[in-house]
Amino acid sequence: MKKIGFLSFGHWSPSPHSETRSAADFLHQSIDLAVAAEELGVDGAYFRVHHFARQAASPFPLLSAIGARTSKIEIGTGVIDMRYENPLYMIEDAGAADLISEGRLQLGISRGSPEQVIEGWRYFGYAPADGETDADMARQHTEVFLKLLEGEGFAQPNPRPMFANPPGLLRLEPHSAGLRDRIWWGSSSNATSVWAAKLGMNLQSSTLKDDETGEPLHVQQRKQIEAYREAWHEAGHEREPRVSVSRSIFALTNDTDRAYFGRDRNSRDQVGMIDENTRAIFGRSYAAEPDELVRELKEDEAVQAADTLLLTIPNQLGVDYNAHVLESILTHVAPELGWR
Numbered sequence: 001m002k003k004i005g006f007l008s009f010g011h012w013s014p015s016p017h018s019e020t021r022s023a024a025d026f027l028h029q030s031i032d033l034a035v036a037a038e039e040l041g042v043d044g045a046y047f048r049v050h051h052f053a054r055q056a057a058s059p060f061p062l063l064s065a066i067g068a069r070t071s072k073i074e075i076g077t078g079v080i081d082m083r084y085e086n087p088l089y090m091i092e093d094a095g096a097a098d099l100i101s102e103g104r105l106q107l108g109i110s111r112g113s114p115e116q117v118i119e120g121w122r123y124f125g126y127a128p129a130d131g132e133t134d135a136d137m138a139r140q141h142t143e144v145f146l147k148l149l150e151g152e153g154f155a156q157p158n159p160r161p162m163f164a165n166p167p168g169l170l171r172l173e174p175h176s177a178g179l180r181d182r183i184w185w186g187s188s189s190n191a192t193s194v195w196a197a198k199l200g201m202n203l204q205s206s207t208l209k210d211d212e213t214g215e216p217l218h219v220q221q222r223k224q225i226e227a228y229r230e231a232w233h234e235a236g237h238e239r240e241p242r243v244s245v246s247r248s249i250f251a252l253t254n255d256t257d258r259a260y261f262g263r264d265r266n267s268r269d270q271v272g273m274i275d276e277n278t279r280a281i282f283g284r285s286y287a288a289e290p291d292e293l294v295r296e297l298k299e300d301e302a303v304q305a306a307d308t309l310l311l312t313i314p315n316q317l318g319v320d321y322n323a324h325v326l327e328s329i330l331t332h333v334a335p336e337l338g339w340r
Contacts, residue, residue, distance in 0.1 A: 002309055005074065006042060009048045009055055010030065011054060011315060012026040019316055020316050030056075031062070033319045035069055038070045038072055044308070045066055045075050045076070047059055047078070048079070049080045052117045052120055063075045063105065064096065067097060067101025075106070076106035076184070077108045079108040079109055079112075081113070081121075081138070082138040082139075083111065083121040083138045084121045084124045090145060091148055094179060095179065107183050109184070111138035111139060112138060153171045156170075185204065188205075188210050189212065197228045197229070203244070204243075204244050205225070205243070208283070209221060210278060210281075211279045221302030222305050225305045243307055244308035245308075245309060246309075246312055247303060248287075249297070250285070251289070251290045251328035253290065256321070257328075260314070261285070313325060
């Protein structure tokens with residue numbers, strides 16, 4: 001068995017070819033798609049987070065709305081850029097969203113990727129300390145977030161409060177017990193996956209990864225997963241971790257599918273520089289008839305190693321078509337691979 005979710009980048013565009021022409025379109029359709037996905041038996045609804053872009057930016061209102069409209073599907077992110085976050089306020093938002101969904105929040109966080117503006121986190125009031133990088137700052141925000149998410153009191157109460165306090169130091173509220181075990185780290189390298197394991201976070205590995213060996217993406221990701229799981233067990237955590245990988249997978253079952261994605265039949269991994277210092281490998285798309293997809297996915301070592309698969313969806317094509325994309329995978333591909 002494998003959990004299967006969708007991952008939406010949350011694009012909107014005023015283009016007449018887009019079904020999401022405004023932020024309101026994207027938000028309402030995301031809720032509707034999560035409801036439809038739950039009815040189909042999809043396990044998770046996840047959303048990318050990018051600032052200064054026509055994409056999902058503030059995830060907690062959306063996650064809370066989905067949590068209120070659904071009852072079973074996991075709701076999450078992939079990923080929140082911790083360079084931009086106040087970890088204390090984020091705990092309050094996350095706690096509320098998790099309580100609304102009755103414990104279904106799966107929160108993916110990370111140091112972030114190249115953004116739309118130069119050092120955008122500075123506009124949010126954050127800057128690395130002298131001698132540190134923005135990545136260092138993101139990891140520091142993360143460590144504060146994880147510590148305080150445990151729910152231990154740390155703040156000295158006012159001796160003359162407006163409302164009565166419980167005894168002792170105060171914690172952030174609302175507190176959601178169990179959420180600490182449902183935090184994921186979006187890792188692009190073996191080193192950060194090992195760091196995440198030591199801190200007890202689950203692992204998200206996307207379609208983009210640092211090119212550390214020159215091997216195909218799925219091989220590098222499988223080795224990343226192995227390094228993560230080894231570090232997890234060495235750290236002595238009591239629970240078993242979860243690991244997700246993201247893929248663009250389209251079963252070509254009708255003429256519309258072939259018109260949209262038939263050109264991706266011969267897709268291959270791509271390698272390039274995502275910034276001045278980082279050589280990255282971007283994973284191929286899978287687009288083929290269901291029987292061919294089954295054969296190809298059996299050879300994807302990272303997909304086979306992960307317990308959760310996040311299907312990236314073309315959200316600008318609308319709710320009905322994306323529900324069809326998900327249903328095609330659940331009906332024609334997942335059973336043949338033993339995932340259902």
